[in-house]
Amino acid sequence: MKVFACPAFSLAKKIAKKLNAKFSGIEIKYFPDNEIYLRFKERVDEEVILVQSLAKKPNERLVELIFSSLTAKDLGARKVIAVIPYLAYMRQDKRFKKGECISARVLAEILQASEIDALFTLNPHLHRIKSLSEIYRIPAFELSCEGEIAKYIQKKFSKDEWVLVGPDIESTNFVRRISRISGFDHFILRKRRISSKKVKIFVSKLKPSKKNAIIIDDILSTGETLIKTIKELKKLGFRKFFCIVVHLLSEKGLKKVEKFCKVVSTNSVPSRVSKIDVSEVFSLAIKRYLTEKPIREIDELF
Numbered sequence: 344m345k346v347f348a349c350p351a352f353s354l355a356k357k358i359a360k361k362l363n364a365k366f367s368g369i370e371i372k373y374f375p376d377n378e379i380y381l382r383f384k385e386r387v388d389e390e391v392i393l394v395q396s397l398a399k400k401p402n403e404r405l406v407e408l409i410f411s412s413l414t415a416k417d418l419g420a421r422k423v424i425a426v427i428p429y430l431a432y433m434r435q436d437k438r439f440k441k442g443e444c445i446s447a448r449v450l451a452e453i454l455q456a457s458e459i460d461a462l463f464t465l466n467p468h469l470h471r472i473k474s475l476s477e478i479y480r481i482p483a484f485e486l487s488c489e490g491e492i493a494k495y496i497q498k499k500f501s502k503d504e505w506v507l508v509g510p511d512i513e514s515t516n517f518v519r520r521i522s523r524i525s526g527f528d529h530f531i532l533r534k535r536r537i538s539s540k541k542v543k544i545f546v547s548k549l550k551p552s553k554k555n556a557i558i559i560d561d562i563l564s565t566g567e568t569l570i571k572t573i574k575e576l577k578k579l580g581f582r583k584f585f586c587i588v589v590h591l592l593s594e595k596g597l598k599k600v601e602k603f604c605k606v607v608s609t610n611s612v613p614s615r616v617s618k619i620d621v622s623e624v625f626s627l628a629i630k631r632y633l634t635e636k637p638i639r640e641i642d643e644l645f
Contacts (some may be wrong), residue, residue: 344390344633347383350410354610355394357622362629371407381410385632387418392629394460397431398612400591405431405453412457422460424632426625428611429590430464433504436472451478463628465611465621466561466589470513486628488609488621489517492587493524495607495619496557500585502527507526508558510572518559527557532572555583563588563608573603591616 346362348355349369358367364387372380393415395408432446454462460587461482467475496507507529511519515531522529556576558569563586569588573584584604591597591608597616600606610617 344392345385345388346392346394347411347415349381349407352394352396352613354396354613354620354622355426357610357620358392358394358426358625358629361622361626362392369407369411379406379410381407381414383411383414385417386460387415387420389419389421390424390633391415391420391422392424392426394426394428396428396612398590401431405450409453409457412459416458423458424629425454425459426629427462427464428621428625429592430467431466436470446631448478451483453476455479455481461632463625463632464554465609465624466517468561482632484628484632486621486624487517487520488589488611488624489520490524491609491619491621491624492559492589493521495587496521496525496527500527500557505555505557505585506530506552508532508556508572508576510558510560510568514560517561521559532560532575540584552580553580555585556581558586559588560585560586561589562592563590563600563606564592564596566593566599569600569606570582570603574619587619 344362344364346355346359346364346366347369350371350622356366367385370382370384374380393402393408393411397404408425412425415423432450435444435446438445454520459481462479463484463486465486465488469485472478475485505527507518507522507527509515509529509531512531512533518529519530549628558572560568563569586600586604586606588608589611591614592614597606607616607618609613609619609621611621
Protein backbone atom coordinates (compact mmCIF):
# COMPACT_ATOMS: atom_id res chain seq x y z
CA MET A 344 0.00 0.00 0.00
CA LYS A 345 1.25 3.48 -0.89
CA VAL A 346 -0.07 6.95 -0.17
CA PHE A 347 0.30 9.43 -3.03
CA ALA A 348 -0.43 13.14 -2.82
CA CYS A 349 -1.39 15.08 -5.92
CA PRO A 350 0.11 17.55 -5.40
CA ALA A 351 1.95 16.75 -2.16
CA PHE A 352 0.87 18.44 1.06
CA SER A 353 1.49 17.81 4.73
CA LEU A 354 -1.78 16.07 5.59
CA ALA A 355 -1.00 13.26 3.13
CA LYS A 356 2.36 12.63 4.79
CA LYS A 357 0.72 12.44 8.23
CA ILE A 358 -1.90 9.98 6.99
CA ALA A 359 0.84 7.80 5.46
CA LYS A 360 2.78 7.80 8.73
CA LYS A 361 -0.27 6.76 10.76
CA LEU A 362 -1.03 3.99 8.26
CA ASN A 363 2.61 2.87 8.31
CA ALA A 364 2.56 3.22 4.53
CA LYS A 365 5.11 4.61 2.11
CA PHE A 366 4.49 8.17 0.96
CA SER A 367 5.22 9.63 -2.45
CA GLY A 368 4.25 12.72 -4.34
CA ILE A 369 3.01 12.71 -7.92
CA GLU A 370 4.86 14.85 -10.44
CA ILE A 371 2.39 17.32 -11.91
CA LYS A 372 3.25 20.02 -14.42
CA TYR A 373 1.28 22.21 -16.77
CA PHE A 374 2.23 22.86 -20.38
CA PRO A 375 2.12 26.43 -21.77
CA ASP A 376 -1.41 25.77 -23.04
CA ASN A 377 -2.41 24.62 -19.49
CA GLU A 378 -2.71 20.94 -20.38
CA ILE A 379 -1.64 18.67 -17.54
CA TYR A 380 1.42 16.42 -17.38
CA LEU A 381 1.30 13.77 -14.66
CA ARG A 382 3.72 11.01 -13.64
CA PHE A 383 3.89 8.58 -10.72
CA LYS A 384 7.47 8.81 -9.47
CA GLU A 385 7.36 5.43 -7.73
CA ARG A 386 5.95 2.02 -8.53
CA VAL A 387 2.22 1.70 -7.99
CA ASP A 388 1.13 -0.94 -5.43
CA GLU A 389 -2.02 -3.03 -5.54
CA GLU A 390 -3.66 -0.63 -3.08
CA VAL A 391 -3.20 3.09 -3.76
CA ILE A 392 -4.41 5.96 -1.58
CA LEU A 393 -4.67 9.28 -3.42
CA VAL A 394 -4.87 12.37 -1.21
CA GLN A 395 -6.23 15.41 -3.02
CA SER A 396 -8.23 18.35 -1.70
CA LEU A 397 -10.56 20.08 -4.16
CA ALA A 398 -10.19 23.46 -2.48
CA LYS A 399 -9.31 26.86 -3.98
CA LYS A 400 -8.68 25.57 -7.52
CA PRO A 401 -11.35 22.86 -7.76
CA ASN A 402 -11.25 22.47 -11.54
CA GLU A 403 -7.48 21.92 -11.69
CA ARG A 404 -7.49 19.71 -8.60
CA LEU A 405 -10.32 17.60 -9.99
CA VAL A 406 -8.53 16.94 -13.29
CA GLU A 407 -5.37 16.00 -11.37
CA LEU A 408 -7.36 13.51 -9.31
CA ILE A 409 -9.07 11.98 -12.36
CA PHE A 410 -5.77 11.58 -14.21
CA SER A 411 -4.11 10.14 -11.08
CA SER A 412 -6.81 7.55 -10.46
CA LEU A 413 -7.06 6.31 -14.05
CA THR A 414 -3.26 6.24 -14.40
CA ALA A 415 -2.90 4.27 -11.16
CA LYS A 416 -5.34 1.65 -12.47
CA ASP A 417 -3.52 1.55 -15.81
CA LEU A 418 -0.24 0.94 -13.94
CA GLY A 419 -1.68 -2.04 -12.06
CA ALA A 420 -3.45 -0.74 -8.96
CA ARG A 421 -6.16 -3.16 -7.86
CA LYS A 422 -7.83 -0.63 -5.58
CA VAL A 423 -7.76 3.18 -5.60
CA ILE A 424 -8.93 4.96 -2.46
CA ALA A 425 -9.52 8.71 -2.80
CA VAL A 426 -9.02 10.84 0.29
CA ILE A 427 -10.61 14.20 -0.52
CA PRO A 428 -10.42 16.35 2.64
CA TYR A 429 -12.52 19.09 1.05
CA LEU A 430 -15.15 17.86 -1.40
CA ALA A 431 -16.06 20.68 -3.77
CA TYR A 432 -19.25 21.21 -5.79
CA MET A 433 -21.61 20.20 -2.97
CA ARG A 434 -23.47 23.53 -2.76
CA GLN A 435 -25.56 22.92 -5.88
CA ASP A 436 -27.49 19.83 -4.80
CA LYS A 437 -30.81 20.73 -6.43
CA ARG A 438 -32.07 22.28 -9.66
CA PHE A 439 -33.52 25.60 -8.51
CA LYS A 440 -33.90 27.06 -12.01
CA LYS A 441 -34.65 25.33 -15.26
CA GLY A 442 -31.52 24.10 -17.02
CA GLU A 443 -29.18 24.22 -13.99
CA CYS A 444 -26.42 21.68 -13.45
CA ILE A 445 -26.76 19.71 -10.19
CA SER A 446 -23.01 19.77 -9.58
CA ALA A 447 -23.01 17.46 -6.54
CA ARG A 448 -24.49 14.62 -8.59
CA VAL A 449 -22.34 15.33 -11.65
CA LEU A 450 -19.19 15.23 -9.52
CA ALA A 451 -20.25 11.84 -8.11
CA GLU A 452 -20.60 10.45 -11.63
CA ILE A 453 -17.21 11.85 -12.68
CA LEU A 454 -15.37 10.37 -9.70
CA GLN A 455 -17.00 6.98 -10.15
CA ALA A 456 -16.13 7.00 -13.86
CA SER A 457 -12.53 7.66 -12.79
CA GLU A 458 -12.40 4.12 -11.34
CA ILE A 459 -12.14 5.27 -7.74
CA ASP A 460 -13.14 2.35 -5.50
CA ALA A 461 -13.84 4.26 -2.28
CA LEU A 462 -13.98 7.88 -1.17
CA PHE A 463 -13.27 9.48 2.19
CA THR A 464 -14.03 13.13 2.84
CA LEU A 465 -14.34 15.45 5.85
CA ASN A 466 -17.52 17.27 6.87
CA PRO A 467 -18.94 17.70 3.37
CA HIS A 468 -21.45 20.50 2.85
CA LEU A 469 -24.58 18.33 2.94
CA HIS A 470 -27.94 20.03 2.90
CA ARG A 471 -30.77 18.58 0.81
CA ILE A 472 -28.59 15.51 0.12
CA LYS A 473 -28.41 13.95 3.58
CA SER A 474 -25.69 11.37 2.86
CA LEU A 475 -23.15 10.75 0.11
CA SER A 476 -24.61 7.25 -0.23
CA GLU A 477 -27.60 8.91 -1.92
CA ILE A 478 -25.49 9.91 -4.92
CA TYR A 479 -22.49 7.52 -4.86
CA ARG A 480 -22.60 3.85 -5.84
CA ILE A 481 -19.12 3.27 -4.44
CA PRO A 482 -18.40 3.35 -0.66
CA ALA A 483 -18.34 7.06 0.23
CA PHE A 484 -17.59 7.97 3.84
CA GLU A 485 -18.45 11.31 5.46
CA LEU A 486 -15.97 11.69 8.30
CA SER A 487 -16.19 14.37 10.94
CA CYS A 488 -13.64 16.16 13.08
CA GLU A 489 -15.73 17.14 16.10
CA GLY A 490 -13.45 15.10 18.36
CA GLU A 491 -10.35 16.97 17.23
CA ILE A 492 -12.07 20.35 17.56
CA ALA A 493 -13.38 19.43 21.02
CA LYS A 494 -9.86 18.50 22.18
CA TYR A 495 -8.50 21.83 20.88
CA ILE A 496 -11.22 23.76 22.72
CA GLN A 497 -10.66 21.89 25.98
CA LYS A 498 -6.94 22.65 25.80
CA LYS A 499 -7.22 26.35 24.96
CA PHE A 500 -10.36 27.64 26.71
CA SER A 501 -12.24 27.65 30.01
CA LYS A 502 -15.84 26.42 29.97
CA ASP A 503 -16.71 29.00 32.64
CA GLU A 504 -15.81 31.88 30.31
CA TRP A 505 -16.52 30.61 26.79
CA VAL A 506 -19.60 29.24 25.04
CA LEU A 507 -19.85 27.50 21.64
CA VAL A 508 -21.92 29.12 18.88
CA GLY A 509 -23.29 27.61 15.68
CA PRO A 510 -24.17 30.39 13.19
CA ASP A 511 -27.08 28.55 11.51
CA ILE A 512 -29.41 25.58 11.74
CA GLU A 513 -27.16 23.51 9.45
CA SER A 514 -24.43 23.61 12.12
CA THR A 515 -26.71 22.22 14.84
CA ASN A 516 -25.64 18.56 14.93
CA PHE A 517 -21.95 19.36 14.47
CA VAL A 518 -21.78 21.97 17.23
CA ARG A 519 -24.00 19.88 19.51
CA ARG A 520 -21.59 16.92 19.26
CA ILE A 521 -18.60 19.17 19.97
CA SER A 522 -20.47 20.54 22.99
CA ARG A 523 -21.20 17.04 24.26
CA ILE A 524 -17.58 15.89 23.88
CA SER A 525 -15.97 19.05 25.28
CA GLY A 526 -18.46 19.80 28.05
CA PHE A 527 -18.90 23.41 26.88
CA ASP A 528 -22.35 25.01 26.66
CA HIS A 529 -23.62 25.89 23.19
CA PHE A 530 -26.40 27.63 21.30
CA ILE A 531 -27.42 27.83 17.65
CA LEU A 532 -28.37 30.97 15.72
CA ARG A 533 -30.52 31.35 12.62
CA LYS A 534 -29.24 32.61 9.28
CA ARG A 535 -31.00 33.83 6.16
CA ARG A 536 -28.95 33.97 2.96
CA ILE A 537 -29.69 37.11 0.95
CA SER A 538 -27.17 36.44 -1.83
CA SER A 539 -23.95 34.48 -2.38
CA LYS A 540 -22.09 37.21 -0.48
CA LYS A 541 -24.68 38.53 1.98
CA VAL A 542 -26.37 36.91 4.98
CA LYS A 543 -28.49 38.03 7.91
CA ILE A 544 -27.96 36.51 11.38
CA PHE A 545 -30.84 36.41 13.90
CA VAL A 546 -30.15 36.48 17.66
CA SER A 547 -33.51 37.80 18.90
CA LYS A 548 -34.20 34.81 21.18
CA LEU A 549 -30.86 35.06 23.01
CA LYS A 550 -30.42 36.69 26.39
CA PRO A 551 -27.68 39.32 26.93
CA SER A 552 -24.41 37.77 28.10
CA LYS A 553 -20.96 38.81 29.27
CA LYS A 554 -19.39 35.54 28.15
CA ASN A 555 -17.02 34.96 25.26
CA ALA A 556 -18.03 33.12 22.07
CA ILE A 557 -16.28 30.38 20.08
CA ILE A 558 -18.02 30.42 16.69
CA ILE A 559 -17.77 27.11 14.83
CA ASP A 560 -18.54 26.70 11.12
CA ASP A 561 -17.73 24.22 8.39
CA ILE A 562 -16.51 26.66 5.72
CA LEU A 563 -14.82 30.06 5.65
CA SER A 564 -15.08 31.57 2.19
CA THR A 565 -16.14 35.24 2.09
CA GLY A 566 -16.16 35.47 5.90
CA GLU A 567 -19.58 37.13 5.83
CA THR A 568 -21.32 34.60 8.11
CA LEU A 569 -18.66 34.80 10.82
CA ILE A 570 -18.42 38.59 10.72
CA LYS A 571 -22.19 39.09 10.90
CA THR A 572 -22.39 36.60 13.78
CA ILE A 573 -19.73 38.50 15.73
CA LYS A 574 -21.47 41.85 15.16
CA GLU A 575 -24.84 40.54 16.36
CA LEU A 576 -23.35 38.87 19.44
CA LYS A 577 -21.53 42.07 20.34
CA LYS A 578 -24.90 43.81 20.58
CA LEU A 579 -25.88 41.28 23.27
CA GLY A 580 -22.78 42.00 25.34
CA PHE A 581 -20.50 39.14 24.32
CA ARG A 582 -16.95 40.36 24.93
CA LYS A 583 -14.38 38.21 23.10
CA PHE A 584 -14.60 36.02 20.02
CA PHE A 585 -12.72 33.12 18.49
CA CYS A 586 -13.57 31.33 15.24
CA ILE A 587 -12.94 27.69 14.37
CA VAL A 588 -13.62 26.43 10.82
CA VAL A 589 -13.17 23.03 9.22
CA HIS A 590 -12.35 24.15 5.67
CA LEU A 591 -10.58 27.46 5.05
CA LEU A 592 -11.17 28.28 1.37
CA SER A 593 -10.14 31.93 1.07
CA GLU A 594 -7.18 33.90 2.37
CA LYS A 595 -9.08 37.08 1.54
CA GLY A 596 -12.03 35.96 3.66
CA LEU A 597 -9.67 34.97 6.47
CA LYS A 598 -8.10 38.42 6.57
CA LYS A 599 -11.54 40.04 6.84
CA VAL A 600 -12.51 37.89 9.82
CA GLU A 601 -9.12 38.41 11.49
CA LYS A 602 -9.98 42.09 11.85
CA PHE A 603 -12.51 40.96 14.47
CA CYS A 604 -10.92 37.91 16.11
CA LYS A 605 -8.44 35.06 15.81
CA VAL A 606 -9.25 32.16 13.47
CA VAL A 607 -7.99 28.58 13.37
CA SER A 608 -8.85 25.78 10.95
CA THR A 609 -8.16 22.11 10.42
CA ASN A 610 -5.45 21.06 7.98
CA SER A 611 -8.00 19.79 5.44
CA VAL A 612 -6.85 22.80 3.42
CA PRO A 613 -3.25 23.88 4.14
CA SER A 614 -2.98 27.43 5.50
CA ARG A 615 -1.10 29.54 8.04
CA VAL A 616 -3.91 28.94 10.59
CA SER A 617 -4.18 25.14 10.17
CA LYS A 618 -3.81 24.22 13.85
CA ILE A 619 -6.14 21.21 14.15
CA ASP A 620 -4.79 17.97 12.69
CA VAL A 621 -7.36 15.59 11.13
CA SER A 622 -4.96 12.88 9.91
CA GLU A 623 -6.09 10.51 12.68
CA VAL A 624 -9.70 10.77 11.52
CA PHE A 625 -8.75 9.63 8.01
CA SER A 626 -6.21 6.98 9.00
CA LEU A 627 -8.57 5.29 11.44
CA ALA A 628 -11.41 5.17 8.92
CA ILE A 629 -9.13 3.84 6.16
CA LYS A 630 -7.82 1.11 8.46
CA ARG A 631 -11.36 0.01 9.21
CA TYR A 632 -12.23 -0.04 5.50
CA LEU A 633 -9.13 -2.00 4.49
CA THR A 634 -9.79 -4.62 7.17
CA GLU A 635 -13.20 -5.13 5.54
CA LYS A 636 -15.12 -3.58 8.39
CA PRO A 637 -16.56 -0.56 6.59
CA ILE A 638 -18.29 2.11 8.62
CA ARG A 639 -20.71 4.79 7.59
CA GLU A 640 -21.41 6.62 10.83
CA ILE A 641 -18.66 8.74 12.32
CA ASP A 642 -19.82 7.88 15.86
CA GLU A 643 -18.52 4.35 15.29
CA LEU A 644 -15.00 5.75 15.04
CA PHE A 645 -14.87 6.80 18.71
